[in-house]
Amino acid sequence: MTTDFSAENQAKITIVEGWPDRLPDFEPLTCTGLSAPAAAYWIARLYRRHPQPMLVVASTPAGGDRRGEDLGFFLSGAETPLLRFPAYNLLPYKVLTYRNETAAERIQVLYQILAAGRAPLLLTSVPALMHRILPKRALLDYAELVQVHEELDRDALTAKLVAGGYTRTPIVEELGDFSVRGGILDLFSPGFPDPLRIEFFGDTVESIRTFSAATQRQTGQVTEAVILPAREVILTPERLTPLVAAIRELAAEADVPGS
Numbered sequence: 001m002t003t004d005f006s007a008e009n010q011a012k013i014t015i016v017e018g019w020p021d022r023l024p025d026f027e028p029l030t031c032t033g034l035s036a037p038a039a040a041y042w043i044a045r046l047y048r049r050h051p052q053p054m055l056v057v058a059s060t061p062a063g064g065d066r067r068g069e070d071l072g073f074f075l076s077g078a079e080t081p082l083l084r085f086p087a088y089n090l091l092p093y094k095v096l097t098y099r100n101e102t103a104a105e106r107i108q109v110l111y112q113i114l115a116a117g118r119a120p121l122l123l124t125s126v127p128a129l130m131h132r133i134l135p136k137r138a139l140l141d142y143a144e145l146v147q148v149h150e151e152l153d154r155d156a157l158t159a160k161l162v163a164g165g166y167t168r169t170p171i172v173e174e175l176g177d178f179s180v181r182g183g184i185l186d187l188f189s190p191g192f193p194d195p196l197r198i199e200f201f202g203d204t205v206e207s208i209r210t211f212s213a214a215t216q217r218q219t220g221q222v223t224e225a226v227i228l229p230a231r232e233v234i235l236t237p238e239r240l241t242p243l244v245a246a247i248r249e250l251a252a253e254a255d256v257p258g259s
Contacts, residue, residue, distance in 0.1 A: 040070030087128035104190035165231025176230035
């Protein structure tokens with residue numbers, strides 16, 4: 001069934017009278033001719049009537065931002081997990097540019113989809129979907145729940161941070177940074193507005209605090225935290241060896257010198 005809501009096809013609106021309260025489940029339904037706010041209204045109403053996982057794809061990131069504002073308005077007051085899956089802002093001829101903030105947002109959204117208590121409404125754009133995402137199994141295997149008063153292998157956690165794309169630095173200032181000083185592990189993980197400071201007594205987590213990346217002063221305290229990867233590629237030692245071998249093979253085929 002194809003329904004056109006444009007002015008010259010007003011008569012066809014009666015075909016779907018009652019939509020989206022009664023959504024046909026036997027064939028696709030195409031609606032065209034709606035303005036952006038009207039489309040957002042119908043999407044919001046459809047989700048309210050049929051709270052199932054829904055993916056809304058805009059053609060551009062800017063269009064997705066505008067659609068998100070409209071959806072936020074029509075869904076205001078509702079306990080709807082409206083999630084926004086962003087695109088990388090890569091400039092022409094700058095394909096190696098990597099935004100830590102964007103990677104963190106994407107990983108956080110993927111984890112929220114898995115952990116959501118209700119069916120999520122996911123808003124994204126075509127460019128955002130053009131990049132490969134972290135596999136579900138890899139994200140679940142990597143996610144590490146850290147709780148106060150529980151034992152934790154610090155060396156294993158540090159190795160997991162490196163595999164997940166974290167960078168060891170003297171001071172934690174940006175997403176994806178981590179540092180180790182005696183029995184203190186600082187890290188800035190996706191899902192938290194501030195870095196975390198995990199204090200150990202031996203192998204036991206004594207406390208988990210949040211602190212300001214700018215002033216390094218404590219801002220709060222939590223009893224548990226889920227540590228997520230900082231990049232969308234997890235390079236464990238088992239995966240790193242064949243990857244390096246494949247890169248060297250491609251370099252040899254392209255006659256690119258390498259070590």
